[in-house]
Amino acid sequence: MHNLQGIKELYDSVCLKDDMTAYQQLFLVMETPLIAFIKALVGATEVAEELYSDLFVKIWARRKTLPATQYPRNYIYTMARNLALDYLKKERPLHSIEFHEIDPLTVQDQAPTPEEQVISKEMIRKIESAINVLPARCRLIFKMVKEDGFKYKEVAALLGISVNTVEVQMSIALKKVAASVKFKTLAG
Template identity: 40%
Template sequence: MIRTDAALLFQQLPHPNGEAALMQLHSLFFNRIFKLILSLVKQREPAEELASDVFMELWQRREKLSDIRNYEVYLYVIARNKAFTYLRQQLQLTDPLDQIEDFRLELARSPEDLLISSEMLHRIHMAINELPPKCKLIFQLVKEQSFKYREVAEILNISPKTVEAQMGIAIKKLGKAVAFSTT
Protein backbone atom coordinates (compact mmCIF):
# COMPACT_ATOMS: atom_id res chain seq x y z
CA MET A 1 0.00 0.00 0.00
CA ILE A 2 1.27 3.47 -0.91
CA ARG A 3 0.66 4.95 2.55
CA THR A 4 2.85 2.41 4.35
CA ASP A 5 5.55 2.71 1.67
CA ALA A 6 5.41 6.47 2.01
CA ALA A 7 5.67 6.27 5.80
CA LEU A 8 8.84 4.19 5.48
CA LEU A 9 10.30 6.65 2.99
CA PHE A 10 9.49 9.60 5.26
CA GLN A 11 11.28 7.86 8.11
CA GLN A 12 14.36 7.42 5.90
CA LEU A 13 14.64 11.13 5.00
CA PRO A 14 16.94 12.18 7.89
CA HIS A 15 19.23 9.16 7.36
CA PRO A 16 22.19 8.81 4.96
CA ASN A 17 19.98 7.40 2.19
CA GLY A 18 17.57 10.33 2.58
CA GLU A 19 18.07 11.71 -0.90
CA ALA A 20 17.00 8.40 -2.46
CA ALA A 21 13.93 8.36 -0.22
CA LEU A 22 13.09 11.93 -1.27
CA MET A 23 13.35 10.95 -4.94
CA GLN A 24 10.99 8.02 -4.37
CA LEU A 25 8.53 10.24 -2.51
CA HIS A 26 8.74 12.68 -5.39
CA SER A 27 7.90 9.86 -7.83
CA LEU A 28 4.99 8.69 -5.69
CA PHE A 29 3.40 12.07 -4.97
CA PHE A 30 4.51 14.74 -7.44
CA ASN A 31 1.64 14.27 -9.91
CA ARG A 32 -1.01 14.29 -7.19
CA ILE A 33 0.52 17.32 -5.45
CA PHE A 34 0.82 19.08 -8.82
CA LYS A 35 -2.86 18.40 -9.64
CA LEU A 36 -3.98 19.80 -6.29
CA ILE A 37 -1.89 22.95 -6.70
CA LEU A 38 -2.94 23.36 -10.35
CA SER A 39 -6.60 23.12 -9.33
CA LEU A 40 -5.98 26.03 -6.96
CA VAL A 41 -3.62 28.35 -8.87
CA LYS A 42 -4.89 27.59 -12.42
CA GLN A 43 -1.47 28.11 -14.02
CA ARG A 44 0.71 25.20 -15.08
CA GLU A 45 4.17 26.76 -14.69
CA PRO A 46 3.65 28.18 -11.18
CA ALA A 47 1.93 24.92 -10.16
CA GLU A 48 4.95 22.88 -11.28
CA GLU A 49 7.29 25.20 -9.42
CA LEU A 50 5.17 25.14 -6.27
CA ALA A 51 4.91 21.33 -6.40
CA SER A 52 8.69 21.13 -6.59
CA ASP A 53 8.90 23.58 -3.68
CA VAL A 54 6.82 21.16 -1.59
CA PHE A 55 9.57 18.57 -1.88
CA MET A 56 12.29 21.13 -1.24
CA GLU A 57 10.52 22.15 1.95
CA LEU A 58 10.12 18.51 2.92
CA TRP A 59 13.88 18.04 2.49
CA GLN A 60 14.62 21.13 4.56
CA ARG A 61 12.35 19.87 7.36
CA ARG A 62 13.53 16.24 7.23
CA GLU A 63 15.06 16.38 10.71
CA LYS A 64 11.75 17.53 12.24
CA LEU A 65 9.38 14.92 10.76
CA SER A 66 9.37 12.43 13.62
CA ASP A 67 6.22 13.99 15.17
CA ILE A 68 4.18 13.71 11.96
CA ARG A 69 1.45 11.07 12.18
CA ASN A 70 0.06 11.17 8.62
CA TYR A 71 2.81 12.00 6.15
CA GLU A 72 0.53 12.15 3.12
CA VAL A 73 -1.73 14.74 4.73
CA TYR A 74 1.40 16.62 5.79
CA LEU A 75 2.48 16.84 2.12
CA TYR A 76 -0.94 18.05 1.04
CA VAL A 77 -1.00 20.70 3.78
CA ILE A 78 2.38 21.99 2.61
CA ALA A 79 1.03 22.05 -0.97
CA ARG A 80 -2.14 23.86 0.06
CA ASN A 81 -0.18 26.44 2.02
CA LYS A 82 2.20 27.07 -0.88
CA ALA A 83 -0.73 27.49 -3.28
CA PHE A 84 -2.58 29.87 -0.96
CA THR A 85 0.56 31.89 -0.30
CA TYR A 86 1.10 32.16 -4.06
CA LEU A 87 -2.53 33.23 -4.59
CA ARG A 88 -2.32 35.82 -1.84
CA GLN A 89 0.85 37.23 -3.40
CA GLN A 90 -0.55 37.23 -6.93
CA LEU A 91 -4.19 38.06 -6.39
CA GLN A 92 -4.35 39.28 -2.79
CA LEU A 93 -7.33 37.01 -2.07
CA THR A 94 -8.85 37.24 1.38
CA ASP A 95 -10.62 33.85 1.29
CA PRO A 96 -8.98 31.66 -1.37
CA LEU A 97 -11.32 28.65 -1.04
CA ASP A 98 -14.35 30.77 -1.89
CA GLN A 99 -12.52 32.24 -4.87
CA ILE A 100 -11.43 28.98 -6.52
CA GLU A 101 -12.58 28.65 -10.11
CA ASP A 102 -13.63 25.42 -11.77
CA PHE A 103 -11.08 22.72 -12.42
CA ARG A 104 -11.35 19.48 -14.31
CA LEU A 105 -11.73 16.30 -12.31
CA GLU A 106 -10.35 13.22 -13.99
CA LEU A 107 -11.70 9.93 -12.73
CA ALA A 108 -9.51 6.85 -12.77
CA ARG A 109 -10.81 4.04 -14.98
CA SER A 110 -11.88 1.03 -12.93
CA PRO A 111 -13.79 -2.11 -13.93
CA GLU A 112 -16.98 -0.41 -12.74
CA ASP A 113 -16.28 2.56 -15.02
CA LEU A 114 -16.06 0.23 -17.99
CA LEU A 115 -19.59 -1.02 -17.31
CA ILE A 116 -21.09 2.45 -17.30
CA SER A 117 -22.47 3.54 -20.64
CA SER A 118 -20.85 6.50 -22.33
CA GLU A 119 -24.08 8.46 -21.83
CA MET A 120 -24.04 7.78 -18.10
CA LEU A 121 -20.34 8.67 -17.91
CA HIS A 122 -21.10 11.91 -19.74
CA ARG A 123 -23.90 12.69 -17.25
CA ILE A 124 -21.56 12.02 -14.33
CA HIS A 125 -18.86 14.32 -15.74
CA MET A 126 -21.43 17.04 -16.43
CA ALA A 127 -22.75 16.77 -12.87
CA ILE A 128 -19.23 16.93 -11.42
CA ASN A 129 -18.42 19.98 -13.54
CA GLU A 130 -21.57 21.69 -12.24
CA LEU A 131 -20.56 21.26 -8.60
CA PRO A 132 -19.51 24.46 -6.81
CA PRO A 133 -15.69 24.81 -6.85
CA LYS A 134 -15.16 24.16 -3.13
CA CYS A 135 -17.49 21.17 -3.25
CA LYS A 136 -15.72 19.82 -6.34
CA LEU A 137 -12.30 20.09 -4.70
CA ILE A 138 -13.50 18.26 -1.60
CA PHE A 139 -15.15 15.59 -3.77
CA GLN A 140 -11.87 15.10 -5.66
CA LEU A 141 -9.81 14.70 -2.50
CA VAL A 142 -12.25 12.21 -0.98
CA LYS A 143 -13.21 10.16 -4.03
CA GLU A 144 -10.17 10.41 -6.30
CA GLN A 145 -7.38 10.73 -3.75
CA SER A 146 -9.08 8.49 -1.12
CA PHE A 147 -8.55 10.85 1.79
CA LYS A 148 -10.73 10.57 4.89
CA TYR A 149 -13.00 13.48 5.76
CA ARG A 150 -10.82 14.57 8.70
CA GLU A 151 -7.73 14.47 6.45
CA VAL A 152 -9.45 16.66 3.85
CA ALA A 153 -10.48 19.02 6.65
CA GLU A 154 -6.87 19.25 7.77
CA ILE A 155 -5.56 19.74 4.21
CA LEU A 156 -8.04 22.54 3.45
CA ASN A 157 -8.05 24.02 6.96
CA ILE A 158 -11.82 23.60 7.35
CA SER A 159 -13.93 21.62 9.81
CA PRO A 160 -14.74 17.93 9.22
CA LYS A 161 -18.44 18.91 9.38
CA THR A 162 -17.89 21.22 6.40
CA VAL A 163 -16.30 18.35 4.47
CA GLU A 164 -19.24 16.11 5.41
CA ALA A 165 -21.75 18.75 4.34
CA GLN A 166 -19.97 19.41 1.03
CA MET A 167 -19.79 15.67 0.27
CA GLY A 168 -23.52 15.43 1.04
CA ILE A 169 -24.19 18.22 -1.45
CA ALA A 170 -21.98 16.56 -4.08
CA ILE A 171 -23.54 13.12 -3.66
CA LYS A 172 -27.06 14.55 -3.73
CA LYS A 173 -26.39 16.52 -6.92
CA LEU A 174 -24.61 13.59 -8.58
CA GLY A 175 -27.44 11.25 -7.55
CA LYS A 176 -30.02 13.51 -9.19
CA ALA A 177 -27.94 13.86 -12.34
CA VAL A 178 -27.42 10.15 -12.87
CA ALA A 179 -30.73 8.81 -11.54
CA PHE A 180 -32.22 6.13 -13.74
CA SER A 181 -35.55 6.85 -15.35
CA THR A 182 -38.37 4.43 -14.46
CA THR A 183 -40.31 5.13 -17.65
Protein backbone atom coordinates in the same frame (compact mmCIF):
# COMPACT_ATOMS: atom_id res chain seq x y z
CA MET B 1 3.06 2.14 -4.28
CA HIS B 2 0.32 4.75 -3.94
CA ASN B 3 -1.18 3.51 -0.69
CA LEU B 4 -0.70 5.27 2.62
CA GLN B 5 1.77 2.69 3.93
CA GLY B 6 3.85 3.05 0.76
CA ILE B 7 3.96 6.82 1.17
CA LYS B 8 5.00 6.42 4.81
CA GLU B 9 7.80 4.03 3.84
CA LEU B 10 9.08 6.45 1.21
CA TYR B 11 8.87 9.41 3.58
CA ASP B 12 10.71 7.50 6.31
CA SER B 13 13.44 6.42 3.86
CA VAL B 14 13.93 10.03 2.79
CA CYS B 15 14.06 11.37 6.36
CA LEU B 16 15.99 8.59 8.05
CA LYS B 17 18.23 7.21 5.30
CA ASP B 18 18.77 10.15 2.90
CA ASP B 19 17.39 7.84 0.22
CA MET B 20 17.36 9.77 -3.08
CA THR B 21 15.52 6.97 -4.91
CA ALA B 22 12.73 7.05 -2.30
CA TYR B 23 12.65 10.85 -2.63
CA GLN B 24 12.18 10.59 -6.40
CA GLN B 25 9.47 7.96 -5.99
CA LEU B 26 7.68 10.07 -3.37
CA PHE B 27 7.86 13.05 -5.73
CA LEU B 28 6.23 11.03 -8.53
CA VAL B 29 3.58 9.40 -6.33
CA MET B 30 2.45 12.71 -4.85
CA GLU B 31 2.79 14.81 -8.02
CA THR B 32 -0.60 14.53 -9.73
CA PRO B 33 -2.90 14.84 -6.70
CA LEU B 34 -0.81 17.53 -5.02
CA ILE B 35 -0.49 19.71 -8.12
CA ALA B 36 -4.28 19.48 -8.55
CA PHE B 37 -4.72 20.42 -4.88
CA ILE B 38 -2.34 23.39 -5.13
CA LYS B 39 -3.93 24.50 -8.42
CA ALA B 40 -7.32 24.50 -6.73
CA LEU B 41 -5.92 26.94 -4.18
CA VAL B 42 -3.88 29.24 -6.45
CA GLY B 43 -5.85 28.93 -9.69
CA ALA B 44 -2.94 28.44 -12.11
CA THR B 45 -1.28 25.24 -13.28
CA GLU B 46 2.14 26.82 -13.82
CA VAL B 47 2.18 28.31 -10.33
CA ALA B 48 0.99 25.00 -8.85
CA GLU B 49 3.81 23.14 -10.60
CA GLU B 50 6.39 25.67 -9.35
CA LEU B 51 5.05 25.48 -5.80
CA TYR B 52 5.11 21.68 -5.99
CA SER B 53 8.76 21.76 -7.01
CA ASP B 54 9.51 24.26 -4.22
CA LEU B 55 7.74 21.96 -1.77
CA PHE B 56 9.94 19.00 -2.65
CA VAL B 57 13.10 21.10 -2.57
CA LYS B 58 12.10 22.04 1.00
CA ILE B 59 11.37 18.42 1.86
CA TRP B 60 14.83 17.34 0.70
CA ALA B 61 16.57 20.30 2.36
CA ARG B 62 14.77 19.69 5.66
CA ARG B 63 14.72 15.89 5.54
CA LYS B 64 16.83 15.57 8.71
CA THR B 65 14.51 17.82 10.72
CA LEU B 66 11.11 16.76 9.34
CA PRO B 67 8.91 15.25 12.04
CA ALA B 68 8.45 11.53 12.31
CA THR B 69 4.76 11.14 11.60
CA GLN B 70 2.32 8.30 11.18
CA TYR B 71 0.58 10.29 8.41
CA PRO B 72 3.22 11.87 6.17
CA ARG B 73 0.72 12.39 3.32
CA ASN B 74 -1.30 14.73 5.54
CA TYR B 75 1.87 16.51 6.63
CA ILE B 76 2.95 17.01 3.00
CA TYR B 77 -0.52 18.29 2.03
CA THR B 78 -0.36 20.75 4.93
CA MET B 79 3.04 21.94 3.75
CA ALA B 80 1.63 22.37 0.25
CA ARG B 81 -1.37 24.30 1.55
CA ASN B 82 0.90 26.60 3.53
CA LEU B 83 3.10 27.26 0.50
CA ALA B 84 0.01 28.05 -1.59
CA LEU B 85 -1.36 30.39 1.07
CA ASP B 86 2.01 32.14 1.40
CA TYR B 87 2.06 32.60 -2.37
CA LEU B 88 -1.47 34.02 -2.35
CA LYS B 89 -0.60 36.44 0.47
CA LYS B 90 2.29 37.79 -1.58
CA GLU B 91 0.34 37.92 -4.85
CA ARG B 92 -3.06 39.03 -3.57
CA PRO B 93 -2.57 40.64 -0.18
CA LEU B 94 -6.04 42.21 -0.07
CA HIS B 95 -7.98 39.16 -1.24
CA SER B 96 -8.95 35.98 0.52
CA ILE B 97 -9.33 32.64 -1.24
CA GLU B 98 -12.77 32.46 -2.78
CA PHE B 99 -13.97 29.07 -3.92
CA HIS B 100 -15.79 30.58 -6.92
CA GLU B 101 -12.38 31.78 -8.18
CA ILE B 102 -10.96 28.25 -8.35
CA ASP B 103 -10.52 26.92 -11.87
CA PRO B 104 -12.37 23.71 -12.65
CA LEU B 105 -10.34 20.61 -11.83
CA THR B 106 -9.96 17.86 -14.35
CA VAL B 107 -10.94 14.37 -13.33
CA GLN B 108 -7.83 12.25 -13.24
CA ASP B 109 -7.66 8.99 -15.10
CA GLN B 110 -6.63 6.28 -12.67
CA ALA B 111 -6.37 2.54 -12.94
CA PRO B 112 -9.88 1.15 -12.58
CA THR B 113 -10.86 -0.57 -9.36
CA PRO B 114 -12.81 -3.83 -9.57
CA GLU B 115 -16.02 -1.85 -9.05
CA GLU B 116 -15.16 0.51 -11.91
CA GLN B 117 -14.44 -2.42 -14.20
CA VAL B 118 -18.01 -3.62 -13.72
CA ILE B 119 -19.46 -0.22 -14.60
CA SER B 120 -19.62 0.48 -18.30
CA LYS B 121 -17.36 3.10 -19.86
CA GLU B 122 -20.45 5.13 -20.69
CA MET B 123 -21.52 5.22 -17.05
CA ILE B 124 -18.02 6.31 -16.00
CA ARG B 125 -18.19 9.11 -18.59
CA LYS B 126 -21.55 10.25 -17.21
CA ILE B 127 -20.22 10.24 -13.64
CA GLU B 128 -17.13 12.22 -14.65
CA SER B 129 -19.29 14.74 -16.49
CA ALA B 130 -21.51 15.12 -13.44
CA ILE B 131 -18.46 15.69 -11.21
CA ASN B 132 -17.01 18.27 -13.62
CA VAL B 133 -20.15 20.43 -13.46
CA LEU B 134 -20.23 20.54 -9.66
CA PRO B 135 -19.51 23.94 -8.13
CA ALA B 136 -15.76 24.33 -7.53
CA ARG B 137 -15.99 23.98 -3.74
CA CYS B 138 -18.10 20.82 -3.93
CA ARG B 139 -15.83 19.36 -6.61
CA LEU B 140 -12.64 20.02 -4.62
CA ILE B 141 -14.06 18.47 -1.44
CA PHE B 142 -15.58 15.54 -3.35
CA LYS B 143 -12.26 14.79 -5.10
CA MET B 144 -10.26 15.04 -1.86
CA VAL B 145 -12.59 12.58 -0.13
CA LYS B 146 -13.41 10.18 -2.96
CA GLU B 147 -10.24 10.24 -5.05
CA ASP B 148 -7.49 11.19 -2.63
CA GLY B 149 -8.94 9.21 0.28
CA PHE B 150 -8.94 11.97 2.90
CA LYS B 151 -11.29 11.77 5.87
CA TYR B 152 -13.79 14.61 6.39
CA LYS B 153 -11.80 15.86 9.38
CA GLU B 154 -8.60 15.96 7.32
CA VAL B 155 -10.28 17.88 4.47
CA ALA B 156 -11.70 20.36 6.97
CA ALA B 157 -8.27 20.95 8.49
CA LEU B 158 -6.54 21.31 5.12
CA LEU B 159 -9.11 23.74 3.74
CA GLY B 160 -9.68 25.64 6.98
CA ILE B 161 -13.40 24.87 7.13
CA SER B 162 -15.60 22.99 9.58
CA VAL B 163 -16.26 19.26 9.38
CA ASN B 164 -19.95 20.14 9.11
CA THR B 165 -19.21 22.17 5.97
CA VAL B 166 -17.39 19.18 4.47
CA GLU B 167 -20.36 16.94 5.30
CA VAL B 168 -22.82 19.39 3.73
CA GLN B 169 -20.70 19.82 0.60
CA MET B 170 -20.28 16.04 0.22
CA SER B 171 -24.03 15.57 0.60
CA ILE B 172 -24.68 18.20 -2.08
CA ALA B 173 -22.06 16.65 -4.38
CA LEU B 174 -23.37 13.11 -3.97
CA LYS B 175 -26.98 14.16 -4.56
CA LYS B 176 -26.08 16.16 -7.68
CA VAL B 177 -23.93 13.38 -9.13
CA ALA B 178 -26.57 10.75 -8.41
CA ALA B 179 -29.38 12.88 -9.83
CA SER B 180 -27.37 13.77 -12.93
CA VAL B 181 -26.35 10.19 -13.63
CA LYS B 182 -29.87 8.85 -12.99
CA PHE B 183 -31.48 11.51 -15.16
CA LYS B 184 -28.98 11.08 -18.01
CA THR B 185 -29.35 7.29 -17.85
CA LEU B 186 -33.14 7.48 -18.11
CA ALA B 187 -33.08 10.21 -20.75
CA GLY B 188 -30.12 8.84 -22.69
